[in-house]
Amino acid sequence: MASGVLTVDLDALVENWRSLDALSGAETGAVVKADGYGLGAGRVARALARAGARRFFVAMAGEGAALREALGPGPEINVFSGHMSGDTDMISDLGLTPMINSLDQLLRHVEALPGHPFGVQLDSGMNRLGMEPGEWAAVRDIAESQNLNLVMSHLACADEPNHDMNRHQLATFTEMTQGVQAPRSLSATGGILLGRDYHFEVTRPGIGLYGGLPFDLATPVITLDLPVIQVRDVAPGESVGYGNTWIAEEETRIATLAAGYADGIHRILSNRTQLYAGDTPCPLRGRVSMDLLTVDVTHLSEVPPSLSLVNKVQKIDTLATEAGTIGYELLTSLGARYTRRYVGA
Numbered sequence: 599m600a601s602g603v604l605t606v607d608l609d610a611l612v613e614n615w616r617s618l619d620a621l622s623g624a625e626t627g628a629v630v631k632a633d634g635y636g637l638g639a640g641r642v643a644r645a646l647a648r649a650g651a652r653r654f655f656v657a658m659a660g661e662g663a664a665l666r667e668a669l670g671p672g673p674e675i676n677v678f679s680g681h682m683s684g685d686t687d688m689i690s691d692l693g694l695t696p697m698i699n700s701l702d703q704l705l706r707h708v709e710a711l712p713g714h715p716f717g718v719q720l721d722s723g724m725n726r727l728g729m730e731p732g733e734w735a736a737v738r739d740i741a742e743s744q745n746l747n748l749v750m751s752h753l754a755c756a757d758e759p760n761h762d763m764n765r766h767q768l769a770t771f772t773e774m775t776q777g778v779q780a781p782r783s784l785s786a787t788g789g790i791l792l793g794r795d796y797h798f799e800v801t802r803p804g805i806g807l808y809g810g811l812p813f814d815l816a817t818p819v820i821t822l823d824l825p826v827i828q829v830r831d832v833a834p835g836e837s838v839g840y841g842n843t844w845i846a847e848e849e850t851r852i853a854t855l856a857a858g859y860a861d862g863i864h865r866i867l868s869n870r871t872q873l874y875a876g877d878t879p880c881p882l883r884g885r886v887s888m889d890l891l892t893v894d895v896t897h898l899s900e901v902p903p904s905l906s907l908v909n910k911v912q913k914i915d916t917l918a919t920e921a922g923t924i925g926y927e928l929l930t931s932l933g934a935r936y937t938r939r940y941v942g943a
């Protein structure tokens with residue numbers, strides 16, 4: 599087969615959810631936006647639902663609709679972008695819970711779907727989504743007289759435990775939600791690791807489920823194996839790939855693999871990372887092309903049918919750091935051309 603294989607270990611995913619659940623002094627939900635951080639929202643969510651997750655979060659109503667098809671009735675599906683115009687039918691027919699972000703959205707929601715449950719997102723300092731303190735104070739009574747079932751906010755600096763912003767947002771959120779009857783939620787993965795004060799009644803981990811930082815005790819969830827299409831010997835002085843950026847100093851064996859920047863292997867990794875034959879590193883030589891990688895396999899006694907870019911040795915955050923980015927971006931960039939294989943659960 600000429601496509602790479604992205605293997606998703608659903609047992610590892612479930613183990614990560616259970617570990618974060620054990621740390622949470624609260625109900626632990628699961629964030630499966632952006633197609634489950636690129637790993638397949640339906641498969642991921644079904645595995646977590648079987649493990650006991652009852653509440654899922656997505657960014658957009660369309661994602662929520664697809665998720666409802668995968669999960670069936672029962673689990674709560676919360677939509678971070680709230681109730682946008684055009685979303686009403688999906689929210690109503692598929693039983694989604696919009697997280698209302700503004701007065702406009704609140705009016706839209708209670709007019710279009712009176713009695714339909716909703717949550718509210720508050721801005722505790724990040725200035726991205728949610729109602730500001732003044733706006734919330736003005737509509738809180740209306741919201742609480744309707745079917746309000748979750749009040750949440752989001753931390754800007756939770757991956758830096760000592761950042762003052764964490765305590766500031768905790769204080770703001772606590773004050774804004776004083777006396778609220780509905781369950782409250784402040785923490786994603788980073789906030790769970792900050793301790794119980796940050797957990798309230800519901801937590802919302804995403805990246806930690808998928809094996810990424812800041813959850814440094816996470817079990818790796820994915821492996822990425824890329825097939826070797828061709829092997830050639832390159833003489834000293836010859837170059838490899840676009841722009842001749844790598845030139846052989848000695849007799850070198852180069853394997854050409856079927857994946858490139860169109861598959862989320864960032865071009866900045868050119869000449870900078872390595873792939874693995876089992877535990878043996880094999881340096882990437884030359885530029886990453888759209889569909890191909892060229893890898894030094896001179897030191898291998900036998901070239902295997904595929905090399906791995908992500909495995910237990912080289913985790914997503916290792917690769918992300920080499921690419922100057924974060925695990926989140928790496929995962930959600932993994933393209934549509936891989937064969938996604940699910941094991942476990």
Ligand SMILES: *Cc1c(COP(=O)(O)O)cnc(C)c1O
Pocket residue numbers: 629631678752785786787788802803804805806
């Ligand atoms: C993406 C997101 C999460 C999950 O964050 P992680 O850092 O991946 O755990 C939680 N809440 C909101 C509002 C988000 O946008």
